[in-house]
Amino acid sequence: MHSEAVASRSTEPRTGTGSSPTIDAVSLAIIEQLQEDGRRPYAAIGKAVGLSEAAVRQRVQKLLDQGVMQIVAVTDPLTVGFRRQAMVGINVEGDLDPVAEALTAMAECEYVVMTAGSFDLMVEVVCEDDDHLLDVINKRIRTLPGVRSTESFVYLKLKKQTYMWGTR
Amino acid sequence: MHSEAVASRSTEPRTGTGSSPTIDAVSLAIIEQLQEDGRRPYAAIGKAVGLSEAAVRQRVQKLLDQGVMQIVAVTDPLTVGFRRQAMVGINVEGDLDPVAEALTAMAECEYVVMTAGSFDLMVEVVCEDDDHLLDVINKRIRTLPGVRSTESFVYLKLKKQTYMWGTR
DNA sequence: CTCGAAACTCACGGAATCCGAAGTTGGAGG
DNA sequence: CCTCCAACTTCGGATTCCGTGAGTTTCGAG
Secondary structure, X not given: OOOOOOOOOOOOOOOOOOOOOOOOHHHHHHHHHXXXXXXXXXXXXXXXXXXXXXXXXHHHHHHXXXXXXXXXXXXXXXXXXXXXXXXXXXXXXXXXXXXXXXXXXXXXXXXXXEEEOOXXXXXXXXXXXXXXXXXXXXXXXXXXXXXXXXXXXXXXXXXXXXXXXXXX | OOOOOOOOOOOOOOOOXXXXXXXXXXXXXXXXXXXXXXXXXXHHHHHHHOOOHHXXXXXXXXXXXXXXXXXXXXXXXXXXXXXXXXXXXXXXXXXXXXXXXHHHOOOOEEEEEEEXXXXXXXXXXXXXXXXXXXXXXHHHHOOOOOEEEEEEEEEEEEEEEOOOOOOO
């Protein structure tokens, strides 16, 4: 074998300014493969990106260890019994962090992000039913110290949800 | 073996009103296993949920075929080169669907959902840099016919992102 | 009640995959 | 120049995957 392929030891770490653990093109290609099918065999991936099976295995392991990616099953919440979801915009007075931490600790919050704009925080909440949702928003979020106000956007229909980062 | 485990054929389909393909407790347990590790061997899953390797294999295949779940690699967008993300709230006049469809077709839109509340649609946009983000919002979203107004929430810090549905 | 379908178990065997270990290579730094 | 290290390759044995076929149990329809 002598695939002229992508591989070359320390080539082009240069993904711009460089985040912490910079991902090179080969790892990117591996990730793309696994975004198509998380169970794709290492050998097949290796063929696609021009690396040996073992090398792919080592890279994947490292990517997992570093927390750059994870291989998981994702589902449509509706089909697994969570029938109420909402995005909640939150305004906070004072320090954002404690509020963000508290939200992060709540199992119902799938997604917590600090934002610029008319909300300080946005949180995606996944609940079993209306009562559950009401409880989370009114009893657990709005009562957090520092929370000034919230605005809820109940999901009516999820139109798209992908995991194709890098695959463009 | 005779794990008293979860298994029993058609037990409790009753997830309330019942979505289309109702998921029973065993499949739920399988999904949970795969949410922890998308590459876990079928035999190991079987042991955990009280099913044979073959049965797990069949169930997983069906869940994938039915589109109930998918096994994929997920990454932190920041570490793979997408440094600007935003949630965009959109107000539409007239029919929502065409707008939603157009957004769904855009590669930069990772997440599109119809909502109740002061926005009709919420869209998560993933971009490489500010220019890219600006382009998407001003040139591609705001120009869609029917879009009355938009409001953007640029991500400052992603605090939490999980895929643990069913694992509660 | 009887029949049929669906789902599971058990067993098997070959092919494919996984995985640890050992050997190779190229570049950076002393 | 020499050494070290990280990344890669090769290799063989253990494990997993996966189709297949037979037998069992449960449920629902006729």
